[in-house]
Structures are given as C-alpha cells and as structure tokens.
C-alpha cells in the first residue's frame with residue numbers, strides 16, 4: 001500500500017512557497033550590496049514584486065487547503081505529532097506576518113517600482129514608524145527562515161533516522177506510483 005500523500009497541487013504550492021521565501025530572504029539580505037541608484041532600485045523592486053507574488057500564492061494556498069486540498073494528520077506519534085502540527089501552524093503564521101510587514105514596509109518607506117510605479121510613503125516624516133516596521137519585517141523574515149530550517153531538519157530526521165516516510169508525503173511523484181488521499 002503506497003503511503004498517503006498530499007495532492008499534487010498542495011505539493012507544488014508547498015515547494016513554490018518554500019522557493020519564494022528562500023529567494024526573498026536572500027534578495028532581502030543582499031539589497032544593500034547593490035550600488036545606489038538603478039541597481040538598488042531594481043533589486044528592491046524585484047524583492048517587492050516577488051513578495052507580492054508570494055502574498056498571492058499564500059492566499060491561494062490557504063484557500064486550497066480550506067477547500068479541496070488534502071489535509072493529512074501530522075506525522076509521528078505523541079509529542080512529536082503535536083510538535084509537527086504546532087510547527088506547521090507557526091510556519092503559516094510566520095509567512096503571514098513577514099508578508100504583511102513587508103507590504104507595510106514598502107508602504108511606510110514609499111518606493112519607485114522599476115521606475116514604472118511610484119508608491120507614495122504613508123507618513124514620509126515619521127522616521128520612528130519607518131524604522132520599527134523595517135526592523136519588525138527583518139526580524140520576522142529571519143525567524144521564518146530559522147523555523148523553516150528546523151521544519152526541514154525535522155522532515156529529514158523523520159525520514160532518515162525514524163524511518164517514517166513523512167518526506168514522501170510532500171515530494172512530487174515524478175513517476176513513483178503514489179496515491180493522494182481523495
């Protein structure tokens with residue numbers, strides 16, 4: 001009997017979300033490496049655009065999970081199962097917080113997206129607000145990456161040490177005969 005798996009759309013939404021989060025973090029951490037002027041404006045515009053894309057993917061993923069997406073009981077038993085469930089919930093909350101703070105960050109700072117679309121700053125002279133939103137966005141982003149790293153490590157630990165086929169639930173089939181829970 002093939003192990004129960006998430007449906008194809010849930011699996012691809014998982015890995016698309018993971019790829020966008022990691023790309024956003026890497027780009028966010030390196031925006032200040034770009035020389036001032038057009039290179040930095042383009043780097044920041046790319047970050048904001050990919051961030052807006054993640055916001056859309058995330059809303060769709062929540063809608064899909066709440067409607068037709070497969071929902072499997074978290075892997076493991078006892079405390080590990082509760083921990084896995086709590087980690088999944090925490091990852092959803094962290095993505096929501098980082099994206100919401102990112103949108104707020106772009107708004108309080110104002111920006112010039114690819115020199116094509118001007119975002120006028122929410123309160124241009126409010127330096128304190130700008131700094132606190134910027135810092136909160138950076139903290140949320142770093143916390144999300146740490147959580148995602150622990151989550152990934154837990155998935156590998158289950159798979160390679162506990163021999164529980166949890167990774168197989170979320171890996172694209174790629175020709176393996178697997179069955180998703182209807």
Ligand code: HEM
Pocket residue numbers: 021024025027028029031032044047048049050051052054055095098099100101102103104105106109134137138141142144
């Ligand atoms: C999970 C998603 C995201 C991650 C992981 C992320 C990560 C980061 C990081 C690490 C920084 C640099 C913080 C610093 O040290 O100063 C940053 C800056 C920024 N982020 Fe995000 N971000 C995300 C989503 C977004 C979204 C959705 C937006 C807006 C639509 C956004 C807008 C910004 C802006 C405007 C900056 C400041 C750039 C600068 O300092 O020039 N971010 N982000």
Ligand code: HEM
Pocket residue numbers: 014017018019021022065071072073074075084088089091092095148151152153155156166167168169170
């Ligand atoms: C930024 C990166 C990531 C985020 C935000 C993330 C988020 C999530 C979330 C929210 C779930 C729960 C799915 C649900 O029930 O709706 C999940 C499940 C899962 N993730 Fe990730 N993930 C990330 C990266 C990874 C990586 C790198 C791996 C593997 C190395 C991984 C392996 C898994 C597995 C195996 C499951 C299924 C767990 C189970 O059914 O108990 N994830 N992920």
